Amino acid sequence: xxxxxxxxVLTFGLVQSTPPALAPPDAxxxxxxxxxxxxxxxxxxxxxGAAVDLPLVRxxxxxxxxxxxxxxxxxxxxxxxxxxxxxxxxxxxxVAPMVTIAAAGxxxxxxxxxxxxxxxxxxxxxxxxxxxxxxxxxxxxx
Amino acid sequence: xRARVARYTRGVFIAVALSAVLSxxxxxxxxxxxxxxxxxxxxYLWQCDALREPVACAITHEGLVAVAxxxxxxxxxxxxxxxxxxxxxxxGDERLVAPAGIAAHPDGSLLVSDARRRKxxxxxxxxxxxxxxxxxxxxxxxxAIAIGSLQGGATECTAIVDDAxxxxxxxxxxxxxxxxxxxxxxxxxxxxxxxxxTVAFVAPGRLAVGSTDxxxxxxxxxxxxxxxxxVEASWGGRGPFPGLFNQPVGVASDGKWLWIADQFNHxxxxxxxxxxxxxxxxxxxxxxxxxxxxxxxxxxYPVAIAVGRNLVRGNGLACERPSLxxxxxxxxxxxxxxxxxxxxEPLDLRLILxxxxxxxxxFGAAATIAGGRLFMHDPESATIVVFDLSRGAxxxxxxxxxAGAKPHETGRxxxxxxxxxxxxLLVADGANKRLAxxxxxxxxxxxxxxxxxxxxxxxxxxxxLDLPVDGSIASLAVASVDGAPMIxxxxxxxxxxxxxxxxxxxxxxxxxxxxDTTARAVSIACADDGRIGVLYDSPAVIAIYTWRGxxxxxxxxxxxxxxxxxxxxSAGNEGAWWVVDRAHxxxxxxxxxxxxxxxxxxxxxxxxxxxxxxxxxxxxxAMYAVDSGNHRGQRFGVDGTWQLTFSLGRSYTRARTADExxxxxxxxxxxxxxxxxx
Numbered sequence: 001x002x003x004x005x006x007x008x009v010l011t012f013g014l015v016q017s018t019p020p021a022l023a024p025p026d027a028x029x030x031x032x033x034x035x036x037x038x039x040x041x042x043x044x045x046x047x048x049g050a051a052v053d054l055p056l057v058r059x060x061x062x063x064x065x066x067x068x069x070x071x072x073x074x075x076x077x078x079x080x081x082x083x084x085x086x087x088x089x090x091x092x093x094x095v096a097p098m099v100t101i102a103a104a105g106x107x108x109x110x111x112x113x114x115x116x117x118x119x120x121x122x123x124x125x126x127x128x129x130x131x132x133x134x135x136x137x138x139x140x141x142x
Numbered sequence: 143x144r145a146r147v148a149r150y151t152r153g154v155f156i157a158v159a160l161s162a163v164l165s166x167x168x169x170x171x172x173x174x175x176x177x178x179x180x181x182x183x184x185x186y187l188w189q190c191d192a193l194r195e196p197v198a199c200a201i202t203h204e205g206l207v208a209v210a211x212x213x214x215x216x217x218x219x220x221x222x223x224x225x226x227x228x229x230x231x232x233x234g235d236e237r238l239v240a241p242a243g244i245a246a247h248p249d250g251s252l253l254v255s256d257a258r259r260r261k262x263x264x265x266x267x268x269x270x271x272x273x274x275x276x277x278x279x280x281x282x283x284x285x286a287i288a289i290g291s292l293q294g295g296a297t298e299c300t301a302i303v304d305d306a307x308x309x310x311x312x313x314x315x316x317x318x319x320x321x322x323x324x325x326x327x328x329x330x331x332x333x334x335x336x337x338x339x340t341v342a343f344v345a346p347g348r349l350a351v352g353s354t355d356x357x358x359x360x361x362x363x364x365x366x367x368x369x370x371x372x373v374e375a376s377w378g379g380r381g382p383f384p385g386l387f388n389q390p391v392g393v394a395s396d397g398k399w400l401w402i403a404d405q406f407n408h409x410x411x412x413x414x415x416x417x418x419x420x421x422x423x424x425x426x427x428x429x430x431x432x433x434x435x436x437x438x439x440x441x442x443y444p445v446a447i448a449v450g451r452n453l454v455r456g457n458g459l460a461c462e463r464p465s466l467x468x469x470x471x472x473x474x475x476x477x478x479x480x481x482x483x484x485x486x487e488p489l490d491l492r493l494i495l496x497x498x499x500x501x502x503x504x505f506g507a508a509a510t511i512a513g514g515r516l517f518m519h520d521p522e523s524a525t526i527v528v529f530d531l532s533r534g535a536x537x538x539x540x541x542x543x544x545a546g547a548k549p550h551e552t553g554r555x556x557x558x559x560x561x562x563x564x565x566x567l568l569v570a571d572g573a574n575k576r577l578a579x580x581x582x583x584x585x586x587x588x589x590x591x592x593x594x595x596x597x598x599x600x601x602x603x604x605x606x607l608d609l610p611v612d613g614s615i616a617s618l619a620v621a622s623v624d625g626a627p628m629i630x631x632x633x634x635x636x637x638x639x640x641x642x643x644x645x646x647x648x649x650x651x652x653x654x655x656x657x658d659t660t661a662r663a664v665s666i667a668c669a670d671d672g673r674i675g676v677l678y679d680s681p682a683v684i685a686i687y688t689w690r691g692x693x694x695x696x697x698x699x700x701x702x703x704x705x706x707x708x709x710x711x712s713a714g715n716e717g718a719w720w721v722v723d724r725a726h727x728x729x730x731x732x733x734x735x736x737x738x739x740x741x742x743x744x745x746x747x748x749x750x751x752x753x754x755x756x757x758x759x760x761x762x763x764a765m766y767a768v769d770s771g772n773h774r775g776q777r778f779g780v781d782g783t784w785q786l787t788f789s790l791g792r793s794y795t796r797a798r799t800a801d802e803x804x805x806x807x808x809x810x811x812x813x814x815x816x817x818x819x820x
Binding site: 036 | 544548581599602606646
C-alpha cells in the first residue's frame with residue numbers, strides 16, 4: 001500500500017516538475033512568438049473535447065494556450081488574458097469567455113464564439129509580474 | 143343622350159366641388175419643428191472672456207458669479223450682464239497660486255481651494271480675504287469644493303476633493319474633520335475603484351461625486367457624516383448618448399437637477415439625481431462649438447458649472463431672472479451664462495448629440511518625432527495619430543488604439559515618446575495607469591493610409607514602477623546610453639524620475655529635488671549632450687539633473703520669469719530648450735543666456751497659437767508645434783519662421799490671416815454650426 005502511494009506522489013511530482021508548455025505539442029498545436037519575443041506560445045482550438053483546425057462561425061469553442069518564457073524557462077506565468085476582435089469591423093466577441101489558468105504556463109478560454117465570418121485577431125496577454133506582453137495571431141473564417 | 147351627358151356632367155361637377163370642400167376641411171399635414179434638446183436647455187445670456195484659465199465657478203444667492211482662475215486669481219462677475227466687479231490674487235499675506243475650486247456659502251462668503259498652496263481660504267462676496275478655512279485638516283491637494291448640509295439639514299458640511307490622496311474630506315462649519323470618503327467607497331460596476339474628481343450637494347445629506355477618468359457619477363447618502371457613506375445610485379460610462387459621459391469634470395445642482403460639465407462631449411448635461419430615475423435627462427447646453435472661438439451658446443471643453451435658483455436682487459448684481467447657470471471654458475478663456483428653462487423635461491424633443499465622429503484634429507498635449515514619423519493624439523477618442531514626414535508635409539498614415547480599458551485601448555494619453563527610429567512608441571495612459579509599448583510596421587514604399595500599422599507589444603502598470611500610491615506619469619523622454627535607449631518617465635508626485643530600458647523590464651525610480659514648493663514638475667526632456675531637463679510650471683523653471691552616485695543631482699536651473707505657465711519642454715537645436723508657454727500662447731527658446739527667441743503669439747492666424755501644448759523637433763531641426771486651441775499643428779523653421787499648418791487630411795504653406803482662417807472655418811463648419819445651441 002505504501003509503495004503505490006509513494007509512486008503516486010513521485011509521479012505527481014514528476015508531472016509538476018515538467019511544465020506542460022515544454023512538452024512537445026502534437027500536430028494540433030500551432031505556434032507564435034509574443035510581440036517582443038519573450039514568450040513561446042502554442043495554441044489550439046477544441047470543440048466538444050476534440051482538437052479541430054479552425055473554429056466554426058457561430059459555434060462555441062475553447063482556446064487552449066501554452067506559454068513558456070524564452071528569457072527564462074523557469075519564469076512563471078502570473079496571469080493571462082485571452083480575447084479576440086475583428087479589427088476591420090472595430091468590435092470584439094459578443095461573449096466573455098471564461099479564462100482558466102493552470103500551473104506552469106497553460107491556460108484556456110472556454111466559451112469563445114466568433115459570431116461572423118472574416119478576420120479575427122486573437123490576443124493573448126501574458127503577465128510575468130513585471131510586464132504584460134501580447135501574443136497575437138489571425139484566424140480568417142470563410 | 144343629351145340628358146345622360148347632362149347628368150354625367152352634373153355628377154362630375156358635384157364630385158369635384160365636394161372634393162374641393164373636403165380637401166379644405168381636412169387638416170393639412172404641415173411638418174412641425176420639434177425643438178432640440180440643446181435649444182430647450184436654456185437661453186444664452188452673456189459671456190465674460192476677460193479670463194485666463196477659469197476652472198471653477200459659484201453663484202451666490204445675490205447673483206454674484208465667482209470664478210476661480212487657475213492662473214492665480216479669483217474674479218467676481220455680475221450675474222446681470224457678465225461685467226467684472228472685482229479681481230483678487232491674494233489670500234491674506236500670501237498670493238494665490240492655483241485656485242482650483244470655489245463654493246458659495248449661504249451667507250454670501252466664498253470658500254476657495256488652492257491646489258498648489260494646499261490651503262482653503264474664505265473670502266467675502268467682495269473678494270476680500272477673511273480667514274483660512276480648516277487649517278487643521280490635512281488636505282494634500284484641495285481641488286473641487288462644495289458646501290451643503292448633512293442629514294436633516296441642520297448640520298453644515300463642506301466637501302473638498304483631495305486630489306493627492308484621491309479622497310473627499312468632509313469638514314464641519316467650524317473646520318473640524320468629520321470623515322473622509324475614500325476610493326473604496328466608490329465602487330464601479332466592474333469592481334474597480336473610482337477616483338473622485340468633483341462634488342456637489344444635491345440635497346441635505348446627499349452628495350453627487352463625479353469621477354472623471356471613469357466617466358461615472360455617484361450619488362452618496364452621507365447620513366450623519368460620521369458613518370460610512372452609502373452609494374444610492376451610480377451611472378455613466380464613456381460615450382456620447384444621454385446618461386454617458388466623456389470626462390465629466392464638474393458637477394452642480396440646483397436642488398432639483400444635477401448638471402454635469404461633460405468636457406470631451408462639449409456639453410453641459412442636465413440629469414435627474416433622484417433614484418430610481420438617476421441619470422435620466424436629455425437636455426444639454428452646448429453640444430460642441432465646432433470651431434474655436436465660436437460662442438454665444440456653443441460650448442467648448444467645459445470643465446465646471448454653477449447653477450443658482452431663487453436668486454435675490456442685491457448690490458445690483460443679480461439679474462431679473464431667478465435662475466442662472468454659468469459654464470467655465472478654460473479652452474476659450476471665458477465663462478458663459480444661460481437662463482435655465484423647463485423644470486420638467488418636455489416629452490417631445492429632438493435629441494442632439496455631440497458633433498463628434500471618430501478621430502478629430504483635437505490634438506492633445508503630446509507630440510514626438512523619430513525616423514520621419516510624427517505622433518500626436520486626439521483626447522476625445524483616446525487615439526494616437528501617425529503622420530509621415532518623408533514627403534515634406536505631414537501625411538496622416540495611421541491611427542492607433544482607441545478609448546477603453548483593454549490592453550490595446552487607452553483611457554487618457556498623458557505622454558508619448560517615439561523609440562527605435564519611429565518603429566516603436568511608448569504611451570503613458572493616465573486613466574488605465576500603465577505604460578503601453580506599440581510597434582509599427584516598416585514604412586511602405588508608397589504613402590498610404592494603413593489602419594493596422596500598429597500593434598501592441600506590451601504594457602507595464604504604474605503599480606510596478608515603484609511610484610507613490612496612485613502616482614502618475616506626466617512626461618516621457620528618451621536618450622541613448624551606451625548605444626541603447628534609456629527611457630525617462632517623469633512622475634510629478636515626489637517628484638521622481640523612472641528610468642526604464644527599451645523593453646520596459648528594468649526600471650528604477652529616484653526622487654528629484656524641486657526648486658520650489660508650489661511648482662509642479664510637468665515635463666522632461668533629454669538634450670543632445672545628455673543633460674536631463676525638467677520643466678516646472680509656475681513659477682516656470684527648468685532644472686537640470688545629472689545621474690551621479692545612484693541619484694539625480696541638481697546641476698543648475700534656468701529661471702523663466704517671463705513664462706506665464708510652462709507646459710512642455712523639448713530639446714531644441716544647439717543646446718537650446720523649447721518651452722511651451724500656455725499662458726502667453728507662444729514657444730520660448732531658452733539657452734543658458736535666457737530666452738533667445740519667442741515663436742508665435744496669441745491668435746488664430748498662421749504663426750499664432752491658442753493654448754499651444756507641445757513641440758517636437760524634426761531631424762532637420764524644424765519645430766512641430768501642437769496648437770491645441772486652434773485644432774491644428776504648425777511647423778516652424780530653425781529660425782522660427784512659420785512654414786506650414788496641418789491637421790488630419792490637410793496642410794498648406796501659404797500663410798493665412800486671422801480673418802481668412804476664421805472665414806474658412808466658418809464656411810467649412812457652417813452646416814454643423816447651424817444645429818448648435820443658440
